[in-house]
Amino acid sequence: MENKVRVYLFTGFLESGKTSFIQDTVLNDDFHYNEKTLILSCEEGVEAYNEEALKKADCDVVYVDDESTITPDYLSELNQKYHPTQVMVEYNGMWNSQEFIHEKCIDPWMVVQVLTTINAETFDIYYNNMRSQFVDHVTQSDLVIINRCDKNTKKYVVRGSIKSLNPRAQIIYENKNHQIENITSDDLPYQLNDEYIEIKDMDYGIFCMDIMEHPENYENKTLKLKAQVIGRDKILKNGFVFGRQAMVCCSEDTQLLGLVCVSPLADKLIPHEWLTLEGTIAVEFDDSIQSQIPILYVDKIEPAKPLDNDYVTFD
Structure with missing residues (x-):
């Protein structure tokens, strides 16, 4: 310079x-x-x-x-x-x-x-x-x-x-x-100290941002959340991606906010179908991005009604 x-x-x-x-x-x-x-x-x-x-x-x-x-x-x-x-x-x-x-x-x-x-x-x-x-x-x-x-x-x-x-x-x-x-866990719309956390539909975006930045805070916790099946994970056996789209500027400009999940039923899931999942978070090293990532090991899968507004919001 x-x-x-x-x-x-x-x-x-x-x-x-x-x-x-x-x-x-x-x-x-x-x-x-x-x-x-x-x-x-x-x-x-x-x-x-x-x-x-x-x-x-x-x-x-x-x-x-x-x-x-x-x-x-x-x-x-x-x-x-x-x-x-x-x-x-x-x-x-x-x-x-x-x-x-x-x-x-x-x-x-x-x-x-x-x-x-x-x-x-x-x-x-x-x-x-x-x-x-x-x-x-x-x-x-x-x-x-x-x-x-x-x-x-x-x-x-x-x-x-x-x-x-x-x-x-x-x-x-x-x-x-x-x-x-400083921003703290007290600012989250749910109690991070709880061992069982149910993510409300309106809090999905905030949850995704936080778990991706601080996966260690969610390790071994049981989560329940609703979103869509995006597709199979290319690396993990029985892995699939579960998430929702966040609108960046308009409906043609979106960003996926998703979570990698593992279930023996992965090959039976249909892309874009809405589900409610319940499972336990594990934190594992991802070689492709050289970083720790959260993975939801699914214990329970239920069909879910699509949201009236399927785009993620942060309000």
């Missing part, structure tokens, strides 16, 4: 906390030490930059209010004028961040991290009503910051929605005092 200008791209909707996060980061002594920083602000919210304090940190702020202004030529002009070693881009939540990354960003600028801020208080509104923009923000993100969390914040709901779009994204939670909060 010699002679490269590091670019940190911040996405998120208006009033999601981008300005505060960027300013706090830049004013951190360790972050701005021996750096020449440029902030490219493309959205005007309630919070304003303290330009006097930023100047002392060797940081300039440039404001842009029209997406068409952001062109390679314009960015080249900024590079020549300010000679930054790092750039913080506060991108407008209604603009296409993928275009910036893949078409507008110039050499020697290099996007090294995409960060998305989400206001926990308005998460439901934006996720349900502005899904395409939300998808654009999250699918590119390396780090998602959920801020303004309180005791009513359903962390696993938010996490499930984000992970279904971008499994690799790191997620952190901040309370209203800007303190980091």
Whole structure:
């Protein structure tokens, strides 16, 4: 990365906390030490930059209010004028961040991290009503910051929605005092300490996300859940995949959330049929992905009525 200008791209909707996060980061002594920083602000919210304090940190702020202004030529002009070693881009939540990354960003600028801020208080509104923009923000993100969390914040709901779009994204939670909060088993919609856990239909997505990330927490537990037969597993004897589809953006854009199961009746199961399974979780090493995975050893199979809405939700 010699002679490269590091670019940190911040996405998120208006009033999601981008300005505060960027300013706090830049004013951190360790972050701005021996750096020449440029902030490219493309959205005007309630919070304003303290330009006097930023100047002392060797940081300039440039404001842009029209997406068409952001062109390679314009960015080249900024590079020549300010000679930054790092750039913080506060991108407008209604603009296409993928275009910036893949078409507008110039050499020697290099996007090294995409960060998305989400206001926990308005998460439901934006996720349900502005899904395409939300998808654009999250699918590119390396780090998602959920801020303004309180005791009513359903962390696993938010996490499930984000992970279904971008499994690799790191997620952190901040309370209203800007303190980091950890997600715990207490945030799950069921009791993880119980030896027998019945997964409700509405909690299936949250369950799948958690068991894939923390299979050890479910080892030797008995589970009961409803989903569809997806098909036979290609490796395990008597193995099959059991799951449901999560809608990413529209009904044509889905992602399977499934669980590998084992039953001597596997070859008699019909793809797409709905079943209720009951069995015990074992955690085993999968050579193909070089990781531990949960496997449900099925004790009981019952036919089940299809759900009215067969897509996974995280509410």
